[in-house]
Amino acid sequence: MPATLSPQLPGQRGGEPGLERFNTAAADTAEATLLACCGSHRWAQRLVAHRPYPDVDALLAAADEASYDLSQADLSEALAVESSAGLHPGAPQAAHTALAAAHAAYESRFGHAFVISLxxxxxxxxxxxxxxxxxxxxxxxxxxxxxxxxxxxxxxARSRLAHVVANHPESDVAGASR
Known part of the structure; x- marks a missing residue:
């Protein structure tokens, strides 16, 4: 699911906090932003439905709560769109090989990309x-x-969402290891 969010949500003006942009964005735009953080449609729709959030902490608490309520199907949906993180192209070839082999072993055993918060x-x-x-x-x-x-x-998901509402939309919020 690697994707970079567009630099601006509708209605963004210089200096406006990212939370305000999120709170006032069209529902489909806010949902797309959330899906880049976690691939569960139910999770994203739940967070969109409860807008506006008074502060970032309230948004992150709601994201955590929605994450704890994911069904097995929701979790499978979210894991299915994750991708295993790679290395910087300048890393030694041996490191790329070791990481690729480790990811392949994990994905073969569990059927989805390895996810880890770093x-x-x-x-x-x-x-x-x-x-x-x-x-x-x-x-x-x-x-x-x-x-x-x-x-x-x-x-x-929490880290990605915090980064987005902290006005850093230029980042790859969907990287599997961030």
Whole structure:
């Protein structure tokens, strides 16, 4: 689901906070923005329906609550549109090979892309964290991994949404490891 959001939501004017843009955007535009954060239509529609949010914390709390209420089908829908994160093209070929093999093993075992929230880590730590995460999670039973994936997806959605409403729409909010 890698996608960069358009630089402006309708009605954006210089200096207006991202939350105000989100709160006042057309429902379909707000939903598209949310789907770039988490691929569950039910999650996105729920957040759109409860606008306006008084502050970013209220929006993020609603996003968390909606994430906890995802059904198995909603979670499957969201995981289906995630993609495994790659490395910067300048990374050593051995790193690309190791990461591709790890992702392939994970996707073969669980049937969806590996998702991990890397908030709190520096970019130079991402590869080690992803490889360690895949290695550890490959030992999970499918139900256990589904719960872990749901929690990681929740963190990703929260981080992506916070970034969007913090006026950073130029970023790739849909990257699987951010």
């Amino acid at each position: 908030d709190g880590y520096r970019p130079e730590e991402y590869l080690d964290q992803v490889l360690a995460g895949i290695r550890a999670r490959l030992g999970h039973e499918p139900d256990e991994e589904r719960a872990v994936s749901a929690e990681q997806l929740r963190g990703l």
